[in-house]
Amino acid sequence: MGKYVVKRLLHGLFSIVMVILIVMILVYGLMDRQKIFKTDPQYTKVTNNARTTYMYQRWEEYGYLDYLPFNDYLNDLARSGEITEETRAAASSIGKADDGSDDSETTAEFVKRFYDYAASNGYTVRRLGAVVSKNRIVTGGQQALFAYKEKNVLVRLWNYFTGILEFDNIHKVPETQDIGKRGLTFTLYDPVKQAENGGKKVFSPAIIGNGTTHKYLLYFDSSFPFIHQNFVNIHLGTSFTVTRGVEVFSSMTQGQGAYVQQPLTYPTGLSEQSADNLHTATYIAGSRDANVMYQQRYEDDYTNVNTYKNNMSRMGYSFVIGIISTVMVYILALPLGVLMARYKEGILDKIGTVYIMFISAVPSLAYIFIFKGIGRAIGLPWTFDMDNVTKAMYILPIVSLALPSIASMMKWMRRYMIDQMNSDYVKFARSGGMSETEIFFKHVMKVSAIPIIQGIPGSLLFAMTGALITERVYLVPGAGGLLIDAINQYDNAVIVGVTLFYAVLSVLSLILGDVLMAMVDPRISFTDKSR
Amino acid sequence: MEDFAKKYNMTDAELFTQIDKDELESEKITAPRYSYWKSVFRVFFRKKINIIVLTILAVVVLFAYIYPSVIGYDDQVDPYLYVNETGVQHLTPTAAFARHGASLKWIFGSGRTGASTFNAIWNGSRISISLALICAAINMTIGIMLGAVWGFSRRMDMIMNEVYNILGNIPSTLFISVMVMVFSPSFWTLVFAMTVMGWLGIAYYIRTRVIIIRDHEYNLASRCLGTSIFKIATKNILPFMTSVIVLEIAAAIPGYISSEVFLSYIGLGMSEVSLGRLIYEAQQAMVTPGWGWEFWTPVAVASVITVVLYVTGQNLGDASDPRTHM
Numbered sequence: 001m002g003k004y005v006v007k008r009l010l011h012g013l014f015s016i017v018m019v020i021l022i023v024m025i026l027v028y029g030l031m032d033r034q035k036i037f038k039t040d041p042q043y044t045k046v047t048n049n050a051r052t053t054y055m056y057q058r059w060e061e062y063g064y065l066d067y068l069p070f071n072d073y074l075n076d077l078a079r080s081g082e083i084t085e086e087t088r089a090a091a092s093s094i095g096k097a098d099d100g101s102d103d104s105e106t107t108a109e110f111v112k113r114f115y116d117y118a119a120s121n122g123y124t125v126r127r128l129g130a131v132v133s134k135n136r137i138v139t140g141g142q143q144a145l146f147a148y149k150e151k152n153v154l155v156r157l158w159n160y161f162t163g164i165l166e167f168d169n170i171h172k173v174p175e176t177q178d179i180g181k182r183g184l185t186f187t188l189y190d191p192v193k194q195a196e197n198g199g200k201k202v203f204s205p206a207i208i209g210n211g212t213t214h215k216y217l218l219y220f221d222s223s224f225p226f227i228h229q230n231f232v233n234i235h236l237g238t239s240f241t242v243t244r245g246v247e248v249f250s251s252m253t254q255g256q257g258a259y260v261q262q263p264l265t266y267p268t269g270l271s272e273q274s275a276d277n278l279h280t281a282t283y284i285a286g287s288r289d290a291n292v293m294y295q296q297r298y299e300d301d302y303t304n305v306n307t308y309k310n311n312m313s314r315m316g317y318s319f320v321i322g323i324i325s326t327v328m329v330y331i332l333a334l335p336l337g338v339l340m341a342r343y344k345e346g347i348l349d350k351i352g353t354v355y356i357m358f359i360s361a362v363p364s365l366a367y368i369f370i371f372k373g374i375g376r377a378i379g380l381p382w383t384f385d386m387d388n389v390t391k392a393m394y395i396l397p398i399v400s401l402a403l404p405s406i407a408s409m410m411k412w413m414r415r416y417m418i419d420q421m422n423s424d425y426v427k428f429a430r431s432g433g434m435s436e437t438e439i440f441f442k443h444v445m446k447v448s449a450i451p452i453i454q455g456i457p458g459s460l461l462f463a464m465t466g467a468l469i470t471e472r473v474y475l476v477p478g479a480g481g482l483l484i485d486a487i488n489q490y491d492n493a494v495i496v497g498v499t500l501f502y503a504v505l506s507v508l509s510l511i512l513g514d515v516l517m518a519m520v521d522p523r524i525s526f527t528d529k530s531r
Numbered sequence: 532m533e534d535f536a537k538k539y540n541m542t543d544a545e546l547f548t549q550i551d552k553d554e555l556e557s558e559k560i561t562a563p564r565y566s567y568w569k570s571v572f573r574v575f576f577r578k579k580i581n582i583i584v585l586t587i588l589a590v591v592v593l594f595a596y597i598y599p600s601v602i603g604y605d606d607q608v609d610p611y612l613y614v615n616e617t618g619v620q621h622l623t624p625t626a627a628f629a630r631h632g633a634s635l636k637w638i639f640g641s642g643r644t645g646a647s648t649f650n651a652i653w654n655g656s657r658i659s660i661s662l663a664l665i666c667a668a669i670n671m672t673i674g675i676m677l678g679a680v681w682g683f684s685r686r687m688d689m690i691m692n693e694v695y696n697i698l699g700n701i702p703s704t705l706f707i708s709v710m711v712m713v714f715s716p717s718f719w720t721l722v723f724a725m726t727v728m729g730w731l732g733i734a735y736y737i738r739t740r741v742i743i744i745r746d747h748e749y750n751l752a753s754r755c756l757g758t759s760i761f762k763i764a765t766k767n768i769l770p771f772m773t774s775v776i777v778l779e780i781a782a783a784i785p786g787y788i789s790s791e792v793f794l795s796y797i798g799l800g801m802s803e804v805s806l807g808r809l810i811y812e813a814q815q816a817m818v819t820p821g822w823g824w825e826f827w828t829p830v831a832v833a834s835v836i837t838v839v840l841y842v843t844g845q846n847l848g849d850a851s852d853p854r855t856h857m
C-alpha cells in the first residue's frame with residue numbers, strides 16, 4: 001500500500017508540474033501583456049519614453065521579463081568596486097540622440113560595454129532618443145537606455161518550484177548587516193505572551209531567532225492551529241493587484257475586516273492599544289532607523305508585523321460554509337437516495353427525480369438566484385455584512401451550496417443501489433429467505449456506499465477553496481472568487497498560485513479517496529500483483 | 532377430421548384449401564417487423580409528458596429562431612430604440628402596456644434601456660441555444676471518435692490517461708477566460724474556448740464505456756472470427772452506445788447554456804447579448820422593488836429552455852435503449 005501511494009504521489013507531482021507549465025504558457029505567453037495597463041491609472045499619466053520605460057518596469061514586476069536600465073548596470077559595477085563612484089556619475093548621463101552620436105567619451109565607453117554585456121547575456125537593448133519639440137524636451141520625453149530579456153518558460157518553472165518552500169535560517173539576514181550574535185534561543189516564557197498579558201509571567205515555550213527572516217520560529221497562541229512554526233513557509237507567489245504585495249497563500253489565510261486592538265507592551269516597554277501581532281514579526285533591513293514610530297517600539301529591525309483583525313480569513317469563511325454544507329449533504333442525501341431506491345416509483349422517488357432534474361438542467365446561477373429570492377421573501381439576511389456578522393447570514397449560502405450537491409449525491413446513491421439490486425448475491429439472499437428490508441440495509445447499502453466514500457476526502461478538501469457563484473451572489477468574502485479576481489485584474493502570480501493550490505488538492509483528494517476506499521472495502525487491494 | 536366433416540356436414544374439400552409447398556417462403560422466420568428508429572419514437576411518444584415537452588420545445592424554437600426574423604429584430608438597433616426617451620425604463624408589463632399599448636412585445640415589461648425585455652430574451656435565447664448546439668456538436672463528434680479509439684488502443688490509453696490527468700486539472704474558467712482575452716470576446720471565440728478542451732471529458736466517458744463493452748464474450752467471438760476492429764466498433768459497439776450518447780448530449784446542451792450564463796455573470800462572456808448577459812446586466816434590478824420583471828423573466832426562460840432540452844434528451848435516451856422496446 002505504501003509503495004502504491006508513493007507511486008501515485010510521484011505521478012500526481014508530475015501532473016501538477018505539467019499543469020503549472022501549461023498555465024504559465026497560457027498567462028505569460030498567450031495573454032496580451034498590453035492588457036495589464038487597461039485599468040492602470042498611472043499608465044495614462046505617463047507619456048512618450050517615460051511610458052515605454054514604465055511599461056517595461058511593470059512587466060518586470062508582473063514577471064514577464066528581466067529589465068535592466070543602463071543606470072542599474074552602472075550602479076552594479078560601482079557596487080562591486082569595478083569602477084569608482086566618479087566614473088559612474090560621469091558615465092551615467094547619456095546623450096539625447098538614439099544612435100549615441102552625442103555621448104561623452106566615458107559614456108560612450110560604458111554604453112559599448114553595456115551593449116556587450118547585454119549581447120553576451122541574452123538581453124535585447126533598446127535606446128530611445130529624447131523626444132524634442134521646438135528645442136525643448138517634451139514631458140516624459142527623456143532619453144532612455146535599457147536592456148530586457150524575456151524569461152524562458154522552463155527557467156521560470158524551475159525557479160517557481162524551487163521557490164515554493166522557503167526554509168528560514170540564521171543566515172537569511174545579509175551578512176553585511178550587523179545584528180549582533182546570530183542564533184536561535186529557546187525560551188519557556190514567550191516575551192510576546194508576557195507583553196500581551198501586561199508583564200505577568202506566563203508559561204509558553206517559543207523559539208526566537210536572530211538572523212532569521214522571522215523572529216518567532218515556533219510559538220503557541222490562541223488561534224487555530226495553536227502551535228505555529230516559521231521554519232518552513234509556503235510561497236506560492238506574490239500578489240500584484242488583488243492583494244498588493246501579499247503572498248498568495250497568506251492572502252487566503254490572513255484575517256480580514258477591522259483591527260482588533262488590545263493593550264500591548266512593545267519590546268522597548270512602550271504600552272498602548274494596538275492590533276499588532278508581534279509573533280509575526282519579520283526582518284526589514286534598516287527599518288528601525290528609518291521610522292521614528294519603530295524606534296519607539298522595537299529594539300531591532302524585526303518591525304514588519306501582521307495585525308489582528310476581527311473577521312476570519314477568506315479560506316476561513318469558505319471552509320465554514322463549505323464544511324457545514326458538506327456535512328448537510330451527506331446527512332440528507334444518503335438517506336434520501338436510499339429511500340428513493342427502496343421505494344422505487346413511489347411518491348418520494350418521483351419528487352426526488354423531479355428535483356434532481358431541476359438541479360441538473362437549470363443553470364446554477366438561475367437556481368441560486370431563485371434560492372436567494374425565496375430566502376429574501378421569508379426574511380433571511382441575503383447579503384454578507386463583514387462589519388456585523390450574524391449566524392443567520394450563513395444560512396442562505398450554506399443552503400444554496402448544499403441543495404445542488406444533495407441532488408447529485410441522491411442521484412448517484414439511488415443509481416448504485418438500484419444497480420446492486422439486480423446482482424446475484426441479492427438474488428441468492430432472497431432465495432435464502434432474507435426479507436427485502438434486511439437485504440437492503442444489511443448488504444446492498446454497504447456495497448453501494450463504497451463509491452460515495454471515495455468522494456469524501458475530495459469534498460472535505462475542496463470545502464476550503466470556496467464556491468465561486470454562491471460567494472459572489474451572497475457577497476461572502478471567501479476564497480472562491482480569488483481566481484476570477486486574479487484573472488480580471490491580470491494578477492499572474494495569483495493565477496499560478498491558486499491553480500497550483502487547486503491541483504494539489506485534487507491530486508491529494510483522489511489518492512486519499514482511493515486509500516479510504518481500500519480501507520473500507522476488503523475486496524479492493526492496491527498491493528495485489530495481478531493489478 | 533372425420534368429426535368436423537360430420538358435424539358441419541361438409542366435405543374435406545369444402546373445409547380446407549390446398550396450398551402449394553413454397554421453398555422460398557419456408558426459409559423466412561416469421562416475427563413482427565422491427566425497425567429501430569420506429570420503435571424509438573413509438574416508445575418516446577407513449578409517454579404523455581413527452582408530447583407536452585416537445586410542444587414547449589417547438590414554441591421555444593419558434594420564438595428563438597423565427598420570431599426575431601419575423602419582427603426584423605436587429606441587435607444593433609433594437610436595444611437602443613428608447614434610450615433617449617424618459618419614463619420608459621424598467622417598466623412592469625402593466626405600465627408598459629399603458630405606455631406603449633398592449634402587444635406581445637411588452638408582456639415582460641421593459642429593461643434598463645427601455646427596450647422590450649421579451650424581444651431581448653428571445654434574441655438572447657437564440658444566441659445561447661446556438662452556442663450550446665454548436666459546442667455540443669463539435670465536442671460530441673470529436674469526443675465520441677477519439678473516445679472510441681482511446682478505448683480500443685491500449686497504447687493510446689496510456690498516453691491519453693496522462694493527458695487527461697494533466698488537462699483535467701487546469702481550471703476551465705481560467706482556460707476559457709485566457710482564450711476570451713487572447714481573442715476578442717465574441718461568439719466564435721467562446722465556441723473555440725469551450726471546444727478546445729471540452730471534448731476531453733466526453734472522450735473519457737466514452738472510453739470507459741467502450742472498455743466495458745469491448746471485452747464482452749460476443750466481441751471476443753467476433754474478433755476470433757476475424758471481424759475487423761472498425762467493424763466491431765461500428766456494428767457491435769456503437770448500437771450499444773446510442774442511448775448513452777443521447778443521454779450525454781441531453782446533459783451537455785443545458786450544460787453549455789449553463790456555462791455561458793456563468794461566464795457572462797463573472798464578466799468573461801461574449802459581447803453578444805445572450806441570455807447570460809441579460810441576467811448579468813439585470814442583476815441590480817433583482818433587488819430593486821418593481822424592477823423584478825427584467826431580471827426574473829430571463830432567469831425563468833433560461834430555466835424553461837434548459838429543463839425542456841434536458842427532459843427531451845433524457846426521455847429520448849431512454850427510448851433509444853432497445854431494452855425498453857418490448
